[in-house]
Amino acid sequence: MSQLSGPDFIVLCTLVVTASVLLFYKPLGTSAAWRATITPLASIMGSGFLVCAPLLYANAGNYAVVVMACLLLMAYAVGGVIRFNIRYGEPMLETIPLPSTFKRTEHRLHIGHRNAARQVAAVETAEIVERVSHIALAGAYCVSVSYYLQLLASFALHALSIHNAFYGRILVTVILTGIALIGFWRGLRGIERVERVAVGINLAMIAALIAGLTSFNAVAYIQGDWHIKAIPISEDKIHLARLIMGMLIVVQGFETSRFLGSEHPREVRIRTMRWAQLISSAIYLVFLALMALVVSRAGNLHDTGITAIIELSSIVASVLPLLITVTAICSQFAAATADDAGCSGLIESIIKGHFDTRYAYAIVSVAAICLTWLTNVYEIISFASRAFALYYALQCLVAIFVVRSDPSIPNPYRRMICYFMVLLLCTGVTIFGLPAE
Secondary structure (H helix, E strand, O other), rough: OOOOOOOHHHHHHHHHHHHHHHHHHHHHOOHHHHHHHHHHHHHHHHHHHHHHHHHHHHHHHHHHHHHHHHHHHHHHHHHHHHHHHHHHHHHEEEEOOOOOOOOOOOOOOHHHHHHHHHHHOOOOHHHHHHHHHHHHHHHHHHHHHHHHHHHHHHHHHHHOOOOHHHHHHHHHHHHHHHHHHHHHOOOOOOOHHHHHHHHHHHHHHHHHHHHHHHHHHHHHHHOOOOOOOOOOOOOOOOHHHHHHHHHHHHHHHHHHHHHHHOOOOHHHHHHHHHHHHHHHHHHHHHHHHHHHHHHHHHHOOOOOOHHHHHHHHHHHHHHHHHHHHHHHHHHHHHHHHHHHHHHHHHHHHHHHHOOOOOHHHHHHHHHHHHHHHHHHHHHHHHHHHHHHHHHHHHHHHHHHHHHHHHOOOOEEEEEEEHHHHHHHHHHHHHHOOOOOO
């Protein structure tokens, strides 16, 4: 067996140490604050971490870090709206108190989304918009389930040197059929264990990748070989802006804190959502900055596909392509089942009294299968971004109505102006977002 190279050793050591801490360090596992942080953090990092560098450098060139900063600022502004609705909107909109304890027979995100939707009585304007936003979010989750599984299929088939989209769609269809059957007969509670392990390994892989990139850049700098070549950017700035709007899904996921009221109090969810966004923002920016040298040495990135990160990572360390492939498959499956559970919870609330609620999983799977066969990975990224942007826009409307309804809220006019600006931004993404090319 050949001896490990320096970069491989750094990557593997970081992976093992970080995974051991995340999976086996008991104080971390029993910390309520950490559990409340890890749910939105894992969702943000799983949404598009592995695809963001190829997509951004291919479309924005050397401005990739700046573009990501803009996306993150937008996401943080939307997160501020969600946090406001947690603090002020929830007490106003809640009409049915949640039980302090309950027997868990379903996936926790299924329970969280269902309970949050059921607490709203559609009477006042804000409550009507809140209900509509739940319907929009259910649609967004259907799109994101297809997105995650199309990514899973891309990475899995790439490892087998299969590059036929037809086989990818077949694989996604089989997985979605399996999820629907498991959800119908047993619920997805058992899959939560797989998700927890996948989340820990995914975050450990991200740490290992950044450690490898840091070493790669440091060695190049010490050897006097650190230089970044000019990567062209599209001359059509309006088209580029629309492409960037279509990439909101890359930093989406923080809104899951909105639906964890069964497990965590409001102030904990507000604080931990903010931490999740700040931590993920720092990781994204550092990662993209460190990737600049790798992209420069890789040559023309415009001819690469959604799995380009695999080829790019091989420049850093020889073990990374295999590790990234395995991690991508696990993390995308975990993300897909989590969103499937959340969507099923919302649908269960929407169709309650009309259909057997067990059919919620089947509805999600059928919708996701249809999207899979009608779109490709790049298109689904844009559709998912626009669907979540619509939900965020509706949440902005809820926030505005809440401000107008509660005279005790400080700085009401400034808040309404800010939320209206975020509303316009989210509406723009919903209407004008385009798939990456």
